[in-house]
Amino acid sequence: MGRFRGVLLATDYDDTLYSTNATISPENRQAIEYFVAEGGKFCISTGRSYINFAIQMEKERLPVNAPVILSNGASIYDFATEESLWLKHLPPLAPRHLAQVCRAFPQVGFEAYHQDEVFTFRANEVTRHHLTRCHLTGVPRAIEAMPVPWIKVILQHPDPGMLQQVQTYVRTQWPEDYDVTFSNPYLLEVTAKGANKGLSVLWVANHLQVKRQDIYCVGNGLNDIPMLQVSALSFAPANSYPAVRAAADVVLPSCDESCVAEMIRQLEARYPATP
Incomplete structure (x- = not known):
């Protein structure tokens, strides 16, 4: 049967x-x-969108055997069935709300993700670095000329303090419409309300008939804290942000x-091999 049968392991990707x-x-x-050979279900939960994570799936031959959570929880995709x-x-x-944000904060730019395209408004050094790392090409476009709907938006500025003000602004203006979380100090990710990694991990678990305690x-x-909060035992690498280490039950190398x-080695103690 395998010692990890009925167990779901969901990991962030970058860092x-x-x-x-x-x-x-x-x-x-x-x-x-x-882990997979012993019956476990291995899921990646990433802020990356489909268009750039598909590149990683091909490049790294990632050994996933569960649906992948993309765009900070706004999308769940099964690469095995291409569904x-x-x-x-x-x-x-x-678009109207983001135009208002950009008027209030004229130094801030963003990326908008629509199907297989990325559109940029007021691209800055953070935008260029992010697109290069993800092997993406952004198309500069006026906000009103960008096609919709958007799966997510990433607001960007080299000053984290500025983005913290933007986060407060969006949460105050439209509290029922958006989840607004940092993926790193320079990338503020905006998804629809209820689209986060925690709820998406629960969706995948239910889809695979995995119990909450597993x-x-x-x-x-x-942006990983919501999924740590639904974990039976939560883990964070030592390079995590302080708030993430504080939210985790176990800090790893x-x-x-x-x-x-190392996480899988620690799970072995919770799921001993059967004779």
């Missing part, structure tokens, strides 16, 4: 499974293959020290 030098360590890969299982777009008024999550970013492999 958790994927190291700072843009690789997946042999130790992580071997441990995941062992979109769940998708929640930003509300129709999002869900385990690991991540380093503030860093992403450059094969933290996912």
Whole structure:
């Protein structure tokens, strides 16, 4: 049957499974293959959208055997069947709201994700670095000329303090419309209300008939806290932001020290092998 049968492991991608030098360590890969061979369900939960995570699936030959959570929880996609299982777009008024944000904060730019395209408004150094890292090309466009609907928006500025003000502004203006979380200090991600990693992990668990007490999550970013909160035992790598380490039950070695492999070793104690 396998010692991990009925167990779901959901991991963040960048700076958790994927190291700072843009690789997946042999130790992580071997441990995941062992976890899957022992009946476990391995899920990646990432802020990346389909258009750039599909590149990673091909490049890294990722050993997932569960649906993948994309766009900070706004999308769930099964790469095995090439099927979109769940998708929640930003509300129709999002372009008008984002135009208001940009008037209030004229230094801030953003990326808007629509189907297989990324549109940019007031691209800055953060935008250019992010698109390069994700192997994407952004199309500059006036807000009113961008096609809709959007799956998510990433607000960007090199000053984290400025983005914290933007986060407060969006949450105050439209509290019922958006989830607004940082994926790193320079990227403020906006999804539809209820589209976050925590609720999406629960959706995947229910889809796979995994019990709540058998869900385990690991991540380093503030946007990972919702999924740590639904985990039976939550994990964070040592390179996590302080608030994430505080939210986790267990702090692992860093992403450059094969933290996912260490997590799986710790899960072995919770699921001993049967004779």
